[in-house]
Amino acid sequence: MFMTVAILGAGKLGEALLSGMIRSGHDPDDLFVTARRSERAEELSARHGVQALSNPIAAARASVLILTVKPQDMTALVDEIAAVVTPEHLVVSVAAGITTTYLEQRLAAGTPVVRVMTNTPVLVDEAMSVISAGVHASEDHLRRTEDLLAPVGKVVRVPEAQQDAVTALSGSGPAYFFYLVESMIDAGILLGIPRAVAAQLLVQTAVGAAVMLRDSGEHPVMLREAVTSPGGTTINAIRELEKHGVRAALLAAIEAARDRSCALASG
Numbered sequence: 001m002f003m004t005v006a007i008l009g010a011g012k013l014g015e016a017l018l019s020g021m022i023r024s025g026h027d028p029d030d031l032f033v034t035a036r037r038s039e040r041a042e043e044l045s046a047r048h049g050v051q052a053l054s055n056p057i058a059a060a061r062a063s064v065l066i067l068t069v070k071p072q073d074m075t076a077l078v079d080e081i082a083a084v085v086t087p088e089h090l091v092v093s094v095a096a097g098i099t100t101t102y103l104e105q106r107l108a109a110g111t112p113v114v115r116v117m118t119n120t121p122v123l124v125d126e127a128m129s130v131i132s133a134g135v136h137a138s139e140d141h142l143r144r145t146e147d148l149l150a151p152v153g154k155v156v157r158v159p160e161a162q163q164d165a166v167t168a169l170s171g172s173g174p175a176y177f178f179y180l181v182e183s184m185i186d187a188g189i190l191l192g193i194p195r196a197v198a199a200q201l202l203v204q205t206a207v208g209a210a211v212m213l214r215d216s217g218e219h220p221v222m223l224r225e226a227v228t229s230p231g232g233t234t235i236n237a238i239r240e241l242e243k244h245g246v247r248a249a250l251l252a253a254i255e256a257a258r259d260r261s262c263a264l265a266s267g
Helices: 012-023 036-049 055-061 071-084 100-102 120-124 138-154 160-171 173-190 193-217 220-225 233-243 246-265
Strands: 005-008 031-033 064-067 088-092 113-117 127-133 153-157
Touching: 005 012, 012 031, 012 036, 012 120, 012 138, 031 036, 031 055, 031 246, 055 071, 055 088, 064 071, 064 138, 088 100, 088 153, 100 120, 100 173, 113 138, 113 160, 120 127, 120 220, 138 153, 153 246, 173 193, 173 246, 193 220, 233 246
Parallel strands: 005 031, 005 064, 064 088, 088 113, 127 153
Antiparallel strands: 113 127
C-alpha cells in the first residue's frame, strides 16, 4: 500500500522505524523526517537518503504522521502541526501515556489516531508493538499501522484501556530482564566466575530460553519443570526464590509501573 510517511521528532526509536521501513521496500523519496536539532535531521537525511523538513512542512506533505517525540514535548509538536493536519491523515503516536483522545481534541475533527506502545528491542528488529484505535481510526488505518511496524518486530492489537498495562508489561519489560541478568551475573562473580565469562553464559542462556519460549509453544511452567529435577540444583534455587518472594515482588513491580503509566496519562 502506497504511503508517504513523516516521522516527527526522530530519536533512536524514530530512526529504527525509518530504517525498518526502508529495509521493507519503502522508497526513501516518500519518507520525511524531522528532529529537534537541525544537525540530527541532516544526519538522518544523509544516512538514510530521506528528506529532512520542518514539522509543518513534513506534516503537510505526508499521508501518515508518526509522532515519536517524548510525552512532555507532544503538546508543542501538536500545536505546531495542527493547522495542516486533516482527517485525510493517519496520525500514529508512539509517545507513552499520550491517549488518542488527547490528540483527537487538538487536531481537526475526524482525524484518525492510532496509539502505539513499543519497546527498545525495536533497535534490533525484535520489538513488541501494541496498537489501539482512536474513535475515528478504521480497520484500514490499523492495517496500515501494522504494515509500518511489522519490519521491526511483532504487532498485536488491544483496546486502549489496556495500554497502561501493556506499558508496564512489555514497554518496561526489557528492563526487568536486564535487571535479572545483571543480578545473575553478579551471582556468577560471587561464585568465582570472571565477569566476562558470567556475562557470556547468561546472555546466551537468556537468548536460548527466549527462543524456546517463542518457538516451542510450551507454557513456561512446562519449560521450567523440564529443567527441575527432583532433589536437584534447580529446585533448591526455586525454593530460595519463592522464600524471598520474587514472584510477589514481580507482580507488585509491574502493578506499580501500570499505576505510574496511568498517572502520566492523566497529566
